[in-house]
Amino acid sequence: MYRKVFASKVFERKVVVVTGGCAGIGRALVLRMAQAGARLAVLDLDQHELDSLTQHLADHLNCEALGLGCDVADAEAVSKAIARVIERFGGIDVLVNNAGITHRSTFADTELAVFQRVMAVNYFGALHCTRAALPSLLQRQGQIIVLSSLSGFTPLLYRSAYNASKHALHGLFDTLRYEIKGSGVNVMLVCPGFTATDLRKNALVGDGSLTRQPPLAVGKVASAQDVAEAIYQGALRRRRLLVLSNVDWRARLLARFFPRLFERVLLPRISGLKPQSRR
Template sequence: MTTCLITGAASGLGWALAQACHARGMHLLLTDINASLLEQRRTELANGAVVHILAGDLCDPRFQAELVSVCHQRFTGLDWLINNAGITHRSPTLRTQPEVFSKVMAVDYHAPLNLTLNALPLLQRSRGQVICIGSMAGWMPVLGRAGYCAAKAALSQAFEVLRLELERQHISLLMVYPSFLDTPIERNALGGDGRPASHARSTVGQVRGADWMAAAIVRAAEQGRRRLFPDRSSLLASLLWRLAPNLYLRLMSRRFAGELD
């Protein structure tokens, strides 16, 4: 039986992934910082495969060790590690407090990398799989999201390097690069002062739903794919950034001009 650990599993894409994996009969360990909502999700998944929850702060090394310990003691192993938990901000760089940048980097980069390293012995034993939710923002600049772009770029680069070492240990890696999704990560975005952002987000292309994205991720994982670029318009935008960066910046600045107000 496949055992799957999903971070940020109480809402948005994480919850959609939990439902998709549960429908396939996987044993689940779900974690989120929102304890009450996480308990509600366990109730909703009461029938079928085993579902265990553990609420806590992924940035805490002790909590990460506890997650790995639960996988070992309760499930005797781990097959899929889905690094989904994330946070973003919407604020001009010059009006963003350093603490906001640090928080975004801690949640979006340090936490998934450290959790993966902690889980390596279990993943080695099962010849398992790591699934990381990156972002097209890690490939190209987006106004008002300097910290988020930096964190997702760090995540992408670190795991693409780590991929070569993982594969030598028979652990596969799927990097997912979605664009704009209709999930709480944007609704809960931080402003430059660390409080919730007060202005609506700017978007480009089609805004996809979490269920659609989760289904595509699980299919890609089952197919053993290395990377998933689910949105064609974002992939084209990333190519434009590489081939004609000045044109990309002009177009992006027009589309996201509201982020500077």
Template sequence: MWCRSRFGDARGGREARRGRGVGKVVVITGGAGGIGLATAWRFAREGAKVTLLDVDAAALENARAALAADGHEVRAIPCDVRDAAQCRAAIEEVVSSWGGVDVLVNNAGIAHRSLFAETDEAVVRRVMDVNFFGAVHCTQAALPSVLSRGGSVVAISSVAGFAPLVGRTGYAASKHALHGFFDSLRAEVGGRGVHVMLVCPSYVDTAIDRHALGGDGSAAAASKVVVGKLDAPADVADAIVEGVLARRALVVPSAVAKYAWWLSRIAPSVYVRVMKQRQGPEFGLTS
């Protein structure tokens, strides 16, 4: 039971208990696809008003149109989360139109796949700009409204946010940074009625790894390694929404991710050995 409460594994299901989000205003970055879009559908089915932010304007409009066609209240605002001014403008538009922000889901992210010794610094900076500073920009813009409404701030992290991962040093750094930032933010604003939650999936069936950057910033070759079955974005979205409704601090939504959590804490050297056995050969690491 402690594990269930700690990790937030309870999933209400996409057909369970409608209406718990009626009237709530939800903003989701990286909302045009993957986990972001699946989360938008789940919140919308709970009755929430959803705003999607994404840098891909065409995919964003397709997502908005699909949700609207199903009868949901939805807005779409093109936004590059690396630009703090764009984030402020987007949040201001939501507040002006719908009165405030109840839930911010910081989901926008990119990945890279290359050994650090073969990775340009610009690649690491780009990953940090999207994954970490993008979340900082949107949170800073939305926090006054979230504070006034006793709402939630969510950050989509990863197993790489609490454990090492070879071939993705910049990605892991960006996700570890989210934990330091949002755990500290929780300590600052939790007593003022704001819920802050980190979500740590394992491998999810989205485009993020397929579109990963290589060490020189070009597209990386397709990964040959998958640890366990890919999680469905809809399952992760279920866990996110249930976690928000239950106001959990941490959601680790799959068996593989939970295994990584426990092993990396109980026996960190064993975790590194197992992880390198599975991930290392892709990068020529044999020990």
């Protein structure tokens, strides 16, 4: 009982910044942190959706929240947004780098602009936010939470830009963790498997347009709420790496130690159906 009471107070009045917080895992995590008593700063693209979310947080969860329209790929916009958060709340205790986009197209059919956009959001977006928030996080001995993916350690077909961005996140934040060791700041990389969000529905194709195809057929799909709860529990324990239960352990094992067997047996299945180019 005492552990439960203590756990319920960990994030009370803490300032939590969530990027891409209006939908999917980001929104579910915003709601979970609000339930825990946190004060929320939500960064996303659509100000109308942000206003609606912050009003919901105030009306239903009595949560103090700030919604800021911001493209995390824009370093200057991020710097201004983080400055506003610190001005409003006095500092940042938790930064959740959640914003991300994906694509479904072969490497040969993917235009350079798509690679650049995916990296700009998934990798540089997390980099921009972390650089801007790091002084406050160090001062308050906070946490950095980074949404990676199954593809952070297991390749998936037709997602070369997405896979590359997630590998880059591991390289960046594993290094940062060592560099700030002893500072009191925790860095947690989160690797969900396939999750029921709009990310797959809004995937880009090779020419940069949105896909017209339904989401790929995949294995076990988790709910955004279940993923958010797992992240919340991981944050309570200040985990370093959180690999969620619907990530196929066989894929991890085979991809690392038996790559040829992985390519033959598991890669086609976990990658889903082959998309047609430029639709």
